[in-house]
Amino acid sequence: MSRFARFVLFAFCPFFLSPFRLAAQQNPSKAAVTVIRAGKVVDVDAGRVLSNQIIVVRGDKIEAIGEALAIPQGAKVIDLSKMTVLPGLIDCHTHLADGARDGDPISQLKKTAAQVALESVPNARLTLESGFTTVRDVGVYRALGDVALRDAINRGYIDGPRMFVAGAYITITGGAGAMTGFAPDIQLPWDLHFGEANSPWEVRQKVRLLVQNGADHIKVLSTGAVLTHGSNPSSIEFTPEELQAAVDEAHHFGLRVAAHAHAADGIKNAIRAGVASVEHATLIDDEGMALAKERGTYLDMDIYDEECIEEDGRNGNTPADFLEHDRDLGEAQRQRFAKAVRAGLKMSFGTDAGVCPYGVAARQFAFMVKYGMTSMQAIQTATHNAADLLGKSDLLGSIQPGKYADIIAVTGDPIADVRALEHVSFVMKEGKIYKQ
Numbered sequence: 001m002s003r004f005a006r007f008v009l010f011a012f013c014p015f016f017l018s019p020f021r022l023a024a025q026q027n028p029s030k031a032a033v034t035v036i037r038a039g040k041v042v043d044v045d046a047g048r049v050l051s052n053q054i055i056v057v058r059g060d061k062i063e064a065i066g067e068a069l070a071i072p073q074g075a076k077v078i079d080l081s082k083m084t085v086l087p088g089l090i091d092c093h094t095h096l097a098d099g100a101r102d103g104d105p106i107s108q109l110k111k112t113a114a115q116v117a118l119e120s121v122p123n124a125r126l127t128l129e130s131g132f133t134t135v136r137d138v139g140v141y142r143a144l145g146d147v148a149l150r151d152a153i154n155r156g157y158i159d160g161p162r163m164f165v166a167g168a169y170i171t172i173t174g175g176a177g178a179m180t181g182f183a184p185d186i187q188l189p190w191d192l193h194f195g196e197a198n199s200p201w202e203v204r205q206k207v208r209l210l211v212q213n214g215a216d217h218i219k220v221l222s223t224g225a226v227l228t229h230g231s232n233p234s235s236i237e238f239t240p241e242e243l244q245a246a247v248d249e250a251h252h253f254g255l256r257v258a259a260h261a262h263a264a265d266g267i268k269n270a271i272r273a274g275v276a277s278v279e280h281a282t283l284i285d286d287e288g289m290a291l292a293k294e295r296g297t298y299l300d301m302d303i304y305d306e307e308c309i310e311e312d313g314r315n316g317n318t319p320a321d322f323l324e325h326d327r328d329l330g331e332a333q334r335q336r337f338a339k340a341v342r343a344g345l346k347m348s349f350g351t352d353a354g355v356c357p358y359g360v361a362a363r364q365f366a367f368m369v370k371y372g373m374t375s376m377q378a379i380q381t382a383t384h385n386a387a388d389l390l391g392k393s394d395l396l397g398s399i400q401p402g403k404y405a406d407i408i409a410v411t412g413d414p415i416a417d418v419r420a421l422e423h424v425s426f427v428m429k430e431g432k433i434y435k436q
């Protein structure tokens with residue numbers, strides 16, 4: 001690329017505020033140095049725990065980690081010698097930009113876009129303070145609200161995790177990602193049906209629009225959904241041709257695709273189309289598991305959610321049709337999760353945050369262990385594996401020199417009891433401390 005072309009790209013590209021832009025502006029030689037004395041460090045790349053480590057943070061990056069490192073002069077020293085230190089956690093399936101959490105998406109019609117945006121501020125803060133320094137946000141009802149939230153965090157207007165965003169749901173008319181449940185003669189504003197597409201070419205057009213407007217990845221809905229009126233989780237929505245169009249067009253722009261899918265055939269259609277991850281993967285069958293293994297597709301299974309759907313149901317906060325969709329699916333998904341773990345499939349950590357309250361995503365770790373993972377495997381899904389799914393292993397996912405200083409700490413030993421991660425007491429993102 002010529003220097004002029006590079007200038008034009010950086011000056012006018014809609015990715016101007018993409019997650020890593022601000023960090024690149026810092027001058028490393030003048031950056032502040034912080035040293036963390038860590039009692040224990042979970043080395044998620046090697047799957048082991050190290051003792052008595054010194055972590056040197058310069059500016060927004062990790063400069064060094066080791067047992068007997070010299071502490072640079074003038075460095076600020078943080079004593080975490082009685083704690084276990086881990087890389088910042090990554091939730092690969094969140095919805096931070098839908099405003100205050102309530103049981104029915106139709107509530108979006110009772111709020112202005114500004115209201116939804118401001119209601120989303122605490123969603124971002126609670127997520128970061130609970131130890132999740134990065135999220136892969138996979139869809140928003142009001143298109144591009146997630147882009148705005150990501151950029152507000154990057155500009156320092158509000159506190160939140162580093163966000164990678166989808167911009168909107170790409171979904172069939174009346175599909176799993178559509179706003180449904182209102183009278184047919186009501187015309188929705190553009191941002192509440194931005195991502196509807198009903199042919200391969202319409203899918204390509206939506207991908208192009210989302211790329212143009214700052215999306216970091218593409219989210220498609222391959223089957224019906226639990227939490228959508230008039231939807232059926234066991235129905236197929238996008239055809240194989242439409243899914244292939246989404247993946248092909250996204251790849252033209254270097255973007256990956258996440259596919260929502262509950263039904264077995266919809267899961268296989270998505271894997272065959274070449275998506276990076278299947279979200280939920282609730283009813284994945286043996287053939288689907290073999291395909292995922294062959295293609296290296298991640299399964300991003302939100303196995304804790306059932307607890308919140310049932311609790312909200314008991315409190316009258318979940319619409320009756322959603323509970324009907326959900327019947328038997330929770331346990332079916334957990335059994336398939338256990339099978340996928342035994343089969344050695346690629347697994348990432350995604351909670352569908354927004355179904356459960358924001359800030360409790362770490363509760364899923366204990367369920368991942370209950371259904372067959374070791375604590376280390378469960379932690380790896382939210383660090384090492386999540387960074388790989390994002391295509392950002394060079395910058396995220398472990399405490400290694402050259403990566404972003406996204407560092408958390410807990411009291412206790414999360415390898416002995418993974419529930420220690422439900423109470424994160426130290427949070428650093430890009431070298432800045434947000435909780436101590």
Ligand SMILES: [Zn+2]
Nearest residue numbers: 093095138352
């Ligand atoms: Zn979701």
